[in-house]
Amino acid sequence: MxxxxxxxxxxxxxxxxxxxxxxxxRESDAHSIEYAPFQPAPNDHRDSTLSVKRTLRLVCxxxxxxxxxxxxxxxxxxxGLQTLSCVLDSSCNQENYGRMVQRAILPYPSTxxxxxxxxxxxxxxxxxxCTKLEVLVRPRCLLTDALxxxxxxxxxxxxxxxxxxxxxxxxxxxxGGINSLGVVLQHxxxxxxxxxxxxxxxxxxxxxxxxALRTLRLHVIxxxxxxxxxxxxxxxxxxxxxxxxxxxxQGLQSVWDGFGQQLEVxxxxxxxxxxxxxxxxxxxxxxxxxxxxxxFIFFTKAPETFEEHAFITTVRLHSAVNxxxxxxxxxxxxxxxxxxxxxxxxxxxxxxxxxxxxxxxSQRRFQEITQRFRDTQAHxxxxxxxxxxxxxxxxx
Numbered sequence: 285m286x287x288x289x290x291x292x293x294x295x296x297x298x299x300x301x302x303x304x305x306x307x308x309x310r311e312s313d314a315h316s317i318e319y320a321p322f323q324p325a326p327n328d329h330r331d332s333t334l335s336v337k338r339t340l341r342l343v344c345x346x347x348x349x350x351x352x353x354x355x356x357x358x359x360x361x362x363x364g365l366q367t368l369s370c371v372l373d374s375s376c377n378q379e380n381y382g383r384m385v386q387r388a389i390l391p392y393p394s395t396x397x398x399x400x401x402x403x404x405x406x407x408x409x410x411x412x413x414c415t416k417l418e419v420l421v422r423p424r425c426l427l428t429d430a431l432x433x434x435x436x437x438x439x440x441x442x443x444x445x446x447x448x449x450x451x452x453x454x455x456x457x458x459x460g461g462i463n464s465l466g467v468v469l470q471h472x473x474x475x476x477x478x479x480x481x482x483x484x485x486x487x488x489x490x491x492x493x494x495x496a497l498r499t500l501r502l503h504v505i506x507x508x509x510x511x512x513x514x515x516x517x518x519x520x521x522x523x524x525x526x527x528x529x530x531x532x533x534q535g536l537q538s539v540w541d542g543f544g545q546q547l548e549v550x551x552x553x554x555x556x557x558x559x560x561x562x563x564x565x566x567x568x569x570x571x572x573x574x575x576x577x578x579x580f581i582f583f584t585k586a587p588e589t590f591e592e593h594a595f596i597t598t599v600r601l602h603s604a605v606n607x608x609x610x611x612x613x614x615x616x617x618x619x620x621x622x623x624x625x626x627x628x629x630x631x632x633x634x635x636x637x638x639x640x641x642x643x644x645x646s647q648r649r650f651q652e653i654t655q656r657f658r659d660t661q662a663h664x665x666x667x668x669x670x671x672x673x674x675x676x677x678x679x680x
Contacts, residue, residue, distance in 0.1 A: 315387055315419060317446045317476050319499045319524045321551060321578050321669075322602050322638050326421060326449035326479055356384040359414075361394050365406040372413035382413035389421045392456050395463050397435040405437060408462055412440045420468075424451035424481065437461035442472040452482035469494065476521075477501075481528075484509040493518040501526035503553070510535050514542035522546060528553030536563060540570025547571045552579040554604050559585050564625070568593045582606040586621030587628075596629040603639035616649055623657045632661065638669040645674060 361368065372382035394407040411417065420442070425431065432455065439461040448468065456463035465484070469475070469492050476496050481503035492512075497519050502510070510531055522543055527550070530536060540547075550567055552558050558579065565587045568574060574593075578600030601622075609615055626632060644650050654666065666674040 317418070319477070319526075319549060321600050322580075325481060325503055325528065326451070327423060356381045358387045358389075359385050359410075360389040360391075361407045361410050362389075362391055365394070365410065369406050369410050369413065372410060374413070383416050385414040385417055387419035387421070388414060388417055389423060390462070391423055392425050392431055392453050392463070395437055395456070395459075395461075396431060396433060397437045397459065399435060408438055408440055411442070411462070416444050417442065418444060419447040419449070420445055420472075421449045422451055422453075423449075425453055431455060433459035433463060435459060437463055439464075439467050439471050442468070443474060445472040445475055447477040448472060448475050449479040450481065452480065452484040454483070466492065479503065480509070491516050495520055497522055499524040499526070501528070502531070503528040507531065507535060510538060514538045519543065520546075523548040524551075525549070526551040526553070529555040530557040530561070530563060537566060537570065540567060544570035545573065547574055549576045549578075550574060551577070551600070552584055554580040554583050554602070556583060556606075556608065558583050559606070561585060562587050562589075565589055565591065568596070576600070578602070580604050580606075581622055582609060582615065582618055584622075586618065587625050588621075590628060592628050592630050594630055597631050598634045598636065599626065599629070599632065600636045600638060603637065603641050603644065616653075619644075619650065620653055623653050626657060626664070627660050632664050634665050634667060636667045636669060637674070641668070 356372075359368065359372075370376045372385065374380040374382060388411065390407060390411070395405060397405060411420075431453075437459050450465055450468070452465065453463070457465070461467055465480070469478075473494065474496050475494055477499045478494070478497055479501040483504065483506055494517070498521050500513075500519070500522055502525075523546060525539065525543065525547055527536065527539070531539075550571060552563065559582075562585050564577070564579075564584065567577065568591070572595065574595055576598040577596060579602070581601045581603065583604070583606055609618070626635065658664070668674060
């Protein structure tokens with residue numbers, strides 16, 4: 285017996301439509317305010333469900349009504365600025381689409397001012413219409429984009445903003461306003477998650493107070509900004525730090541000196557310099573309350589000293605391949621070194637594996653490594669990132 289689709293209740297139709305436009309896990313994480321381990325560097329990737337959303341809106345008036353929230357959830361402020369501004373402006377229509385926008389991508393070419401323009405650009409007016417904006421992305425500019433920012437631009441209050449992903453543009457910084465990291469932070473006091481990428485030189489505003497910031501991620505920055513963050517920024521709620529690369533000489537030590545007492549979670553990125561020196565030991569020494577640490581195991585040097593650490597309960601490991609490891613013996617030596625290190629973590633309860641581990645888990649040598657570890661740490665659960673236990677390695 286076939287069921288007439290017209291007899292389906294609205295609640296079921298709504299569930300079907302929402303599943304049809306459900307974003308990928310990566311896109312969902314782009315909206316998340318909370319820390320998620322091993323996320324790729326932010327970008328301005330295209331919404332993979334955009335074509336589906338467009339199609340659903342054309343089916344009928346009812347479907348258009350049901351999907352309007354998800355259609356305006358993400359916007360990219362690039363082309364057709366006047367039209368987009370009018371659509372989002374509540375004074376131009378009764379729909380008030382601006383309140384539906386949760387995440388906005390604002391490329392730097394959209395915030396170039398000129399002598400005949402006021403500091404308030406159309407792109408900035410669009411942000412003003414997004415009264416519930418939670419995520420703002422300033423994507424990375426290609427080196428081939430020769431942009432000039434010779435004139436001042438303005439900014440708008442961003443009280444609802446919770447996450448800022450900022451690829452720094454030194455030329456744009458000179459124009460101030462929405463192009464200046466310091467100015468934007470001053471206008472967004474409720475940020476909880478901050479990513480800063482690129483080579484950051486000149487920055488207009490140095491004294492920053494972000495009382496709600498919990499997660500700070502730094503990607504390839506220089507010592508000037510790091511000094512400002514450690515010495516002049518007030519971050520009382522900071523508990524999570526993600527470092528995509530070792531910073532300038534002794535740079536990591538300044539992070540531990542400045543914020544180590546309050547950090548609960550630290551993550552190291554996929555960078556070869558983490559393999560050249562022991563950054564794990566200095567991190568644990570400088571962060572006495574650290575509960576969780578995550579890193580790319582084949583890009584991170586295992587400690588060679590023996591020091592017990594009493595607070596770490598969780599270790600997250602990513603198996604990304606390091607093409608500079610030429611022999612299997614090098615790979616096994618790294619694995620053995622890290623599992624020896626884990627025996628020093630007296631409160632350890634979970635080791636969680638991310639990435640592709642199947643080829644390693646099936647190897648007899650890995651089973652021997654984990655067995656030696658479990659002889660002393662039988663209570664530690666070895667898990668996969670999806671929450672399942674590795675066969676034979678669940679903690680007791």
